[in-house]
Amino acid sequence: MIGSERIIHGIVASAGAAIGKAVRAFDPLFIPFNSKIRPDQARKEVERFRASVEKSREQLKRVQAELKRKSGPESSFLIDAHLLVLQDRLFVDRIIEKIETSHINAEWAIQQVSDDLFQAYDRLNDDYLRERRGDLEDIVRRLLHNLQAKPLPSFRKLPYDAILIGKAVPPSTLFELRSQRIVGLATETGGPLSHTAIMARSLGIPAVMGVAGLADISSGVFLIVDGDRGVIICMPSGQTVDEYRSRAREDKKLRRKSSGSKVTPCITEDHVRISLGANINFSEEVTAAIASGCESIGLYRTEFDFFSEGKELDEESLTAGYSQVLKSAKGAPVTFRTIDVGSDQKNWDGVNMNFAVRGLRFCLENTDVFKKQLRSLYRASVNGPTRILLPFVSTIDDLDAAREIIAEVRNDLEVRRQPYDPMVPVGVMIETPAAAQTCDLMVSRVDFFCLGTNDLIQYYMAIDRSDQSVAHLYNPFHPAILRCLHQIYALLQPTGKPITVCGEMAADPPSAAVLLGLGFTSLSVSLVAYPRIQRMVCSVSFEQLRELAGQILQMQKPKDVEEMVRRTVYRS
Amino acid sequence: MKEREVSIGHRLGLHARAAAGLVQLATKFQSNVALFRYDTGNPLEADARSILSILLLSAGFGSKVSVRADGVDEDQAIESICHYLAG
Numbered sequence: 001m002i003g004s005e006r007i008i009h010g011i012v013a014s015a016g017a018a019i020g021k022a023v024r025a026f027d028p029l030f031i032p033f034n035s036k037i038r039p040d041q042a043r044k045e046v047e048r049f050r051a052s053v054e055k056s057r058e059q060l061k062r063v064q065a066e067l068k069r070k071s072g073p074e075s076s077f078l079i080d081a082h083l084l085v086l087q088d089r090l091f092v093d094r095i096i097e098k099i100e101t102s103h104i105n106a107e108w109a110i111q112q113v114s115d116d117l118f119q120a121y122d123r124l125n126d127d128y129l130r131e132r133r134g135d136l137e138d139i140v141r142r143l144l145h146n147l148q149a150k151p152l153p154s155f156r157k158l159p160y161d162a163i164l165i166g167k168a169v170p171p172s173t174l175f176e177l178r179s180q181r182i183v184g185l186a187t188e189t190g191g192p193l194s195h196t197a198i199m200a201r202s203l204g205i206p207a208v209m210g211v212a213g214l215a216d217i218s219s220g221v222f223l224i225v226d227g228d229r230g231v232i233i234c235m236p237s238g239q240t241v242d243e244y245r246s247r248a249r250e251d252k253k254l255r256r257k258s259s260g261s262k263v264t265p266c267i268t269e270d271h272v273r274i275s276l277g278a279n280i281n282f283s284e285e286v287t288a289a290i291a292s293g294c295e296s297i298g299l300y301r302t303e304f305d306f307f308s309e310g311k312e313l314d315e316e317s318l319t320a321g322y323s324q325v326l327k328s329a330k331g332a333p334v335t336f337r338t339i340d341v342g343s344d345q346k347n348w349d350g351v352n353m354n355f356a357v358r359g360l361r362f363c364l365e366n367t368d369v370f371k372k373q374l375r376s377l378y379r380a381s382v383n384g385p386t387r388i389l390l391p392f393v394s395t396i397d398d399l400d401a402a403r404e405i406i407a408e409v410r411n412d413l414e415v416r417r418q419p420y421d422p423m424v425p426v427g428v429m430i431e432t433p434a435a436a437q438t439c440d441l442m443v444s445r446v447d448f449f450c451l452g453t454n455d456l457i458q459y460y461m462a463i464d465r466s467d468q469s470v471a472h473l474y475n476p477f478h479p480a481i482l483r484c485l486h487q488i489y490a491l492l493q494p495t496g497k498p499i500t501v502c503g504e505m506a507a508d509p510p511s512a513a514v515l516l517g518l519g520f521t522s523l524s525v526s527l528v529a530y531p532r533i534q535r536m537v538c539s540v541s542f543e544q545l546r547e548l549a550g551q552i553l554q555m556q557k558p559k560d561v562e563e564m565v566r567r568t569v570y571r572s
Numbered sequence: 573m574k575e576r577e578v579s580i581g582h583r584l585g586l587h588a589r590a591a592a593g594l595v596q597l598a599t600k601f602q603s604n605v606a607l608f609r610y611d612t613g614n615p616l617e618a619d620a621r622s623i624l625s626i627l628l629l630s631a632g633f634g635s636k637v638s639v640r641a642d643g644v645d646e647d648q649a650i651e652s653i654c655h656y657l658a659g
Contacts, residue, residue, distance in 0.1 A: 080596070091622075
């Protein structure tokens, strides 16, 4: 196939086009590799296995210490069981024996021994005990993972203009690669709402996902990733490359233009002021955001910096980091969203295996982590206008628990005589149907609201963000979503509390226009989307969008809604 | 070598928590401690220091288990382990 151009279709995940060379990402969908070893390698293999056991033990000890501090020894017994398996001769010794006598690698030995044990468990008559095989599975997974978790291959040696390709690329990998030489991304799995895609957009890396047949492309192959059309082009012809190069030049010009016309206030044709903030994932993005004229940091997703070193930062370095963010913001308000560990985000040492333990739920289960972050945020708050945002809230009880912790933290600081801003507003993210339905009940407890449309749409439509077979159901123009947003606005508007919409819905001009039409006047979007949303706002009439919203709320099909909105926004 | 029979007094049987406790207790003694179930057709044996083997014993509430200890502190071992199992 050498020399012939090939176009493969995928899903648009992050806009823009990139020309470069394919670099295969290591496969995070881990399939243990079984292999025979030479007899003289057995000792080394046993050592490798023991190191994995030791690493697993340390992780579990840390989890356990956390649990003990939180709720006493009662809850930590399950970890005891895991730890005991790691020292169980029936398990460990047999694996070592397998490695030594069958001359197979540790992965294979672990599977052979655990398969025997699984069979034994399956034969049991006791339902409760049969379920205990889950504990063993958990241990096996941890061991296999730790066996494999060698330091990431050095990406410093990447060629310039590298296009990362692979079955999937976890967001953690992408952020470990930031500021390196990656210009594009293409994956077989995932979709525009995966956290990897969100990350790619905020880093300005063009990305296409859901591309079949990437496995055929080897490292070094010349590639174009077109994140606007959702295709990748293998071995593009000279003519194609020229087309893309000239397009890239134009894009650059447009960007320079928009960054030159710095502080353009976002005002609609009929003079309605729209507040437009920037969403960021990393502290260093603040400077760029402020330099390109963003009026606020509407959402700083703190978990990426919090976990970026792979280990927890202490209170002093967190405080220093947050202070720097506020100083770089030069007086622009910064909304810090407390740690939200999502299902496809970096595991915090495997602690968050449970998909539903997210956002505030995670924080309430790891109060030490939560308190440390809150103390740091309050201490930093003397450096500039700070807002604290609690993610993934679904019950008033959780909210009250968080408020209690905040009160404790403030009390701690007073005892320690450390200065902080007592007026820091505390808000909640509305991103579960439960929160959407009950946001008015939270009014007396919070100072502001943010709308996370990504999760809200996902949970409303009962779909998985990364499952392509249902991806088409993710649609911000669905009547259910429109009604939901309309209801939230109706519930909150009379209270006078500020509401900011900071999901993807705000980042695409047509859906952002719908938000304005529904009454929302504060949006926050990624840096990449900022100029286009700014342009859209300045070109529409708020009054006209309000009328449009009234009409689309009566419509039945997402497709019709979208068509009507596009006609109004683009007036083509 | 000493052996004594005891019936499991933990309401959920030798489940994860009880089994973990048993292993932790058994490792405190120098003697080797084994558990047997003779009421299962084929007699089952478990090493009291191996949580996986204890769980596989599948000893429910009220089931009879024989504790066998062998070593310098076998008396104390039998005593405290039977006491523990009886709940």
